[in-house]
Structures are given as structure tokens and as C-alpha cells.
Amino acid sequence: MMPAGGAQDVAALDVAAVSHSYGKKRALDNVSFTIKPGSFTVLLGLNGAGKTTLFSLISHLYDTRQGAIRIFGHDIVRTPGEALRRLGIVFQARTLDLDLTVQQNLSYHAALHGISGAEATKRIAARLNEVEMGGRLHDKAHSLSGGQMRRVEIARALLHEPPLLLLDEATVGLDVQSRAGILANIRKLVATRGISVFWATHLIDEVQPSDDVVVLSQGRLVANGRISDVVTQTGARDIGEAFRTLSRAGEIVPTGHGQ
Numbered sequence: 270m271m272p273a274g275g276a277q278d279v280a281a282l283d284v285a286a287v288s289h290s291y292g293k294k295r296a297l298d299n300v301s302f303t304i305k306p307g308s309f310t311v312l313l314g315l316n317g318a319g320k321t322t323l324f325s326l327i328s329h330l331y332d333t334r335q336g337a338i339r340i341f342g343h344d345i346v347r348t349p350g351e352a353l354r355r356l357g358i359v360f361q362a363r364t365l366d367l368d369l370t371v372q373q374n375l376s377y378h379a380a381l382h383g384i385s386g387a388e389a390t391k392r393i394a395a396r397l398n399e400v401e402m403g404g405r406l407h408d409k410a411h412s413l414s415g416g417q418m419r420r421v422e423i424a425r426a427l428l429h430e431p432p433l434l435l436l437d438e439a440t441v442g443l444d445v446q447s448r449a450g451i452l453a454n455i456r457k458l459v460a461t462r463g464i465s466v467f468w469a470t471h472l473i474d475e476v477q478p479s480d481d482v483v484v485l486s487q488g489r490l491v492a493n494g495r496i497s498d499v500v501t502q503t504g505a506r507d508i509g510e511a512f513r514t515l516s517r518a519g520e521i522v523p524t525g526h527g528q
């Protein structure tokens with residue numbers, strides 16, 4: 270099933286010539302790329318590459334002053350309501366209210382999107398089941414593990430049925446098993462529901478050759494395309510080596526990270 274995001278040929282996300290500065294610090298420099306509908310696209314970059322800045326612009330936390338960002342054709346500055354309706358976000362920082370139950374956390378978010386009553390109840394149950402958290406509806410958020418909280422946040426981000434989901438370092442701080450479980454869950458959503466996912470990480474082991482990738486280094490786009498093609502273009506043996514080469518091209522590999 271394809272989600273109702275827009276025509277098939279419209280990009281899920283179109284980032285066009287976007288720059289952003291904090292005072293004199295240029296965090297993003299003329300970045301352009303698109304994300305195809307129904308794809309899993311990885312945003313790779315070492316610390317300080319500009320990933321969080323890019324996500325803040327896409328989610329309209331910051332104004333895009335240079336360049337344009339469109340979500341399924343809707344400009345985030347000119348038509349933020351239309352654009353944001355199509356976007357779900359899981360931030361790096363934990364955002365559940367720990368004193369509320371899982372259901373209360375999700376009901377609150379549903380209400381913000383104008384979803385209430387039986388429809389909210391139905392959607393909350395369906396989304397929690399998808400992330401294997403259906404049995405925890407009435408538990409307080411503080412009783413969940415870090416990985417379980419992340420799953421609930423993913424369910425919450427999908428309540429308004431956005432066709433594009435952004436996740437900013439969603440697996441940071443989790444153990445290997447939780448990381449793998451969450452990643453598998455998200456990949457399943459792409460395969461079964463046709464959602465487009467933009468997954469920011471600095472962990473190479475979360476990437477598969479068939480994924481699309483956007484590589485940022487020091488605020489510049491240094492590679493974009495199917496991972497297997499990017500690996501071939503850089504003459505590397507694997508994505509790890511390709512990423513190290515691309516990071517060196519951006520002159521940002523810190524001591525001990527490059528070789």
C-alpha cells in the first residue's frame with residue numbers, strides 16, 4: 270500500500286541549494302539532494318557534519334533562509350501546514366513524558382493532530398503493535414527501557430500517518446540487540462507500508478548496500494546515491510572504507526577515526 274503522500278513522481282523530500290549559518294559558522298553549505306518515495310535513505314556524517322541542522326530545517330524548527338525544502342512537493346516555509354502534515358520525526362533526545370502512560374503520551378500527540386476518540390484508540394493500538402509494544406499501553410513511560418521508549422516514540426511519530434519519517438540518531442545509546450531490532454522494524458515499515466525513511470547515523474553497520482545515502486562532511490554534500498554505487502565511485506572495498514575516504518575529502522576525520 271502506498272501512503273497518500275502525493276504523486277509517485279514527486280520527491281518525498283527535496284532539499285535544494287540549502288545553506289545555514291550560526292553567526293559566522295557555516296553549518297550547511299549549498300546542500301541539494303532528493304529522497305525517493307518509499308525508500309530508506311541514510312544520512313551519514315561524523316559529529317558536526319550538519320545532520321542535526323539539516324533535520325532542524327526540514328522539521329521547520331529553524332527557518333530556511335537560503336535554498337528551499339519541499340516535502341512531497343510542499344514548501345516547508347510557504348506551506349508549513351501541508352508540508353509538516355506529511356512528516357513524522359523521532360528526535361535524538363528522549364521526548365516522552367515519563368509520568369504518563371504510553372497511551373496518554375500517544376493520545377496527547379494524536380489530539381495535537383486532530384485525531385481523537387475511537388479513531389485515536391484504533392491508530393494507537395495499530396502503531397504500537399507494529400513496533401511490538403502493543404502490550405505496554407497502560408504502563409508508565411518511566412518503566413520502559415531505552416529501546417522500548419524509542420519504539421513508542423516511533424509509534425507516536427507515525428500516528429498522523431506521515432509518508433515521510435525522519436529519525437535523528439535513533440539508536441544512539443542503545444545496546445546492539447535493541448539497535449538491530451529497531452532498525453529491522455523501520456525497514457519493515459518501508460517495505461510493507463511504503464513509507465519513506467530518512468535515517469541519520471554515524472554507524473556504518475546500520476547501512477545496507479541497497480540503501481540510498483546522503484553523506485555530509487563539514488556541512489557539504491560529499492556523496493549521494495545508492496550505497497553500492499557510492500562505494501564503486503570512491504574505489505573503496507566497502508561502505509566503511511568509502512565513508513572514511515569521503516570524510517577525509519572533507520578533512521574532518523578526527524585522530525583515531527580515519528585508518
Ligand SMILES: Nc1ncnc2c1ncn2[C@@H]1O[C@H](COP(=O)(O)OP(=O)(O)OP(=O)(O)O)[C@@H](O)[C@H]1O
Nearest residue numbers: 291294295296314315316317318319320321322323
Ligand atoms: N546553535 C549553534 N550555534 C553555533 N554553532 C552551532 C550550533 N549548532 C550547531 N553548530 C555548529 O554547526 C556545525 C553542524 O552542527 P550539527 O549539530 O548540525 O552537526 P551534526 O552532524 O548533527 O553533529 P552531531 O552528530 O555531533 O550532533 C558544527 O560545527 C556545530 O558546532
